[in-house]
Amino acid sequence: MSLGDHVPTLQVLDPGGQRTDAGALPGELRHLRTLTPAHLIAMYRIMVRTRAVDAEATALQRRGELGLWASCLGQEAAQVGSAHALAPADYAFPSYREHGVVLARGIDPAAIVRLFRGVDHGGWDAAAHRCHTYTLVVGGHVLHAVGYAMGAVLTGRDGTGAPTDEAVLVYLGDGAMAQGHVAEALVFAASYQAPVVFFVQNNGWAISTPTRAHARAPFARRGEGFAIPGRRVDGNDALACFAATAAALADARAGRGPAIVEAVTYRMAPHTTADDPTRYRDAAEERRWATRDPVARLEKHLRGIGAVDDSSAAQIGAEAAEVAIRMRDACLALGPPQMEDLFARVYATEHQQVSAESAAWASRRVSHGAR
């Protein structure tokens, strides 16, 4: 028996950038009405920047300046559209390819490359930006996000015990949804009615494992047994991602508990720079998704409503290129990773296990004949 793939999908912009509002619920329409052309241009600007930063970081990795890079190419609408729904006091928990979310939170992209160069465990001040640092343990941060949301309710607004209206937005992938600890996170979120929205970017793949291999029903329905409502959206449509996330976050802030938003999108790039997708997926699939490009879709819409023209689009592109160049220059100004530093900065104070690992690394290094 199959639960099928038939759940309603919210699409606000069709691939040609025309407004359809297909499947929009009243709450979502209300949030869409709050968007001015200036909001849409702000979203578009961050999406274009994200793409430029992503391409530059990929080039830096190819030149040996970064150890690894996880591209978000094709997922800019899912990330920037949803992050646009965050209020300043809300808290975001990205996984490891949410560069669009990080930029939307006002974090300098030069901070992101610090992690991928191996000079930092994080790169930015999570509390100041209300955006947690990246987690590479798949789904590990989903428990942290739920715990944080439970804590926000327990300690109240600014720790005063007064009711809080802070919500948490946690980003996870289709593959992460198969992790046991993510199921535990759903149990706790539902039991405590924690103010947390699970934003699942279903990009079709968990490295080389296709989504269909481990998910027999849409992720929008995964919450049913936990009593967590779910919603599926076109993940290449920034406005659909905004509207569904804004409605879910508003419910969470109002004490109506957690929700799942499944954004159906596609990872246009390799899993990371260490991956070769030609070994496991079809070029025709990539070509099909290229016709649904999320940045082009929002741009078509903006041109259609007269909010962007050739000259302003070129200016936004030039600004994005400058941001990427500044990130490259900042990266090249960083020295090589210092392993001793990395061990020293795991905990604020010395820790027995880390000290043992540091000593083991040092003796291995000597046995390999390093300086």
Ligand SMILES: Cc1ncc(C[n+]2csc(CCOP(=O)(O)OP(=O)(O)O)c2C)c(N)n1
């Ligand atoms: C606990 C754990 N298991 C395995 C891995 C190796 N790994 C890294 S990313 C990944 C796939 C994750 O896929 P998904 O959740 O769909 O996210 P995406 O990479 O597609 O954004 C795996 C298996 C890991 N980092 N952590």
Ligand SMILES: [Mg+2]
């Ligand atoms: Mg995936």
